[in-house]
Amino acid sequence: MAPVVEVEHLTKHYGSITAVEDVSFEVEAGEIFGLLGPNGAGKTTTVECLEGLRSPDGGRIRVLGLDPQSNSSELGRRIGCQLQESALPDRMRVGEALNLFASVTPGGASPLELMSRWGLERKARTSFAALSGGQQQRLFVALALVNDPEVVFLDEITQGLDPAARRTAWDLIRAIRDDGTTVVLVTHYMDEAERLCDRVAVVDRGRIAAIDTPQGLIARLGGGVRVLFSTDEADLSWLDGVPNVESVARRGDSVEILGSGPVLALVAAELVARGITPPDLRVVQPSLEDVFLGMTASEQGSLG
């Protein structure tokens, strides 16, 4: 099956500023693909080129096999876009907006179904300006899905949402994918990318720094697993001989072990074998955030 999105050597400048430089990636059908990076990294510019809203300065883009510039009207009927910065007229009502946008591409999803699925059924007669931020976001996602798209682009969909609303949004994004729609998710939230995405492209200063599954990125670049516990046992020199242990640091009763892979199980087994059972034995797994900070820490100001 051909990739849903193919990007080769995409470049985009704004005046003398290079927003995107030599970006290449593919998105497979049925996955949630993340573009992760700090604000200003070029993520939005990249997806807006995919959506046909911006014209690239260089490189080749195919979305569903179509060139977003020359096939914009056909592509527009087959993709869904939730934009980072957009609005509806203040007095336009939820039901009116969905019906209006649904009429552009007949034969798409039913506005009524979308409203109930996205928790807007009681808001059908509420005007856009009277919706909360979360409700507006849900309406934008519903509008992006109103033509029953094959691929949907979601740009900072949980920006400004409270934690509970973010989790609800995550469930709904998984539901979109489970319905067979490919999802391209732009986010600067590491936890969001880690929990939702099948694969993530880390974007930094207009370039792709790495592409892998979140777990793959963490394993490759996360900087190892930390095992922590406390003990008053005097001699812990044997810890250096436990497989997968890379270093041991001790400060008073607190012990911190840096290791890799199944280091927790190996250390725990050895502790128990020696009759040491610390009640606070715990492990800190690296997160995508560690990966990201590790990748960009070498150059100052990248998060500014």
Next chain:
Amino acid sequence: MSLAARLTWAELKLFAREPFSLIFSFAFPAIILVVLAGIFGSQPDPDFGGVSPSDFYLAGYVAVVIAAIALVALPVHVASYRERGVLRRFRASSIPGRDVIASQIAVGLITSMIGALVMIAIGVAIYEAALPESPLTAVGTFALSSVSLLALGLLVAGITRSARAAQAVGMILFFPMWLLSGAGPPPAVLTEGMRTVSEALPLTYAVRAMQDAWLGRATDVTDLVVLAAILVLSGTLSALSFRST
């Protein structure tokens, strides 16, 4: 129903829910019409070419209300849509720009007609002003003046980046046009210099053509040609300058 017609209908509903955005367009010409027709009365007056000043002004303000909508209300509305991301939202949902433009022109025409009816109601009710001597010519002149000034307003919307900028540019175009078009002080009292400036202002041609049709004078084809030229030029430029972002 076509997409442009659906957009037009949606826009009209939005106006009905929030009519305040049209208050300047309707109230300003209405107030000035009441004042000027009240000052100059209904007796035939040589300063007004021997016609009743209230008839003269009613015809003029049917054109001025178009300008208030086309040069102020429409550019502010479209520029605020662009500024707030409404046009981006439309474009990302495959709503073509030409349908958006068509709907804005349709809404401008419909609101201008409502405005014209308001002016006529005021002129007739308060000053017993006359209805057009040549109704068909008046309707045709009204339609040509409307699309011509609306195209100019779309150009203002196209070249301004924000609603505030659109408002400033629109007002700067509107006020001199209103004052010098023949719908402000009587043309007879304008200085030579003012009359020269007046000949350079699009609204002058709309006011004069409307007065000709209203007062039963022969239509000056030059006025209609100028209005048509403004339509073609502004229409072309505004189509080229229309952006979603």
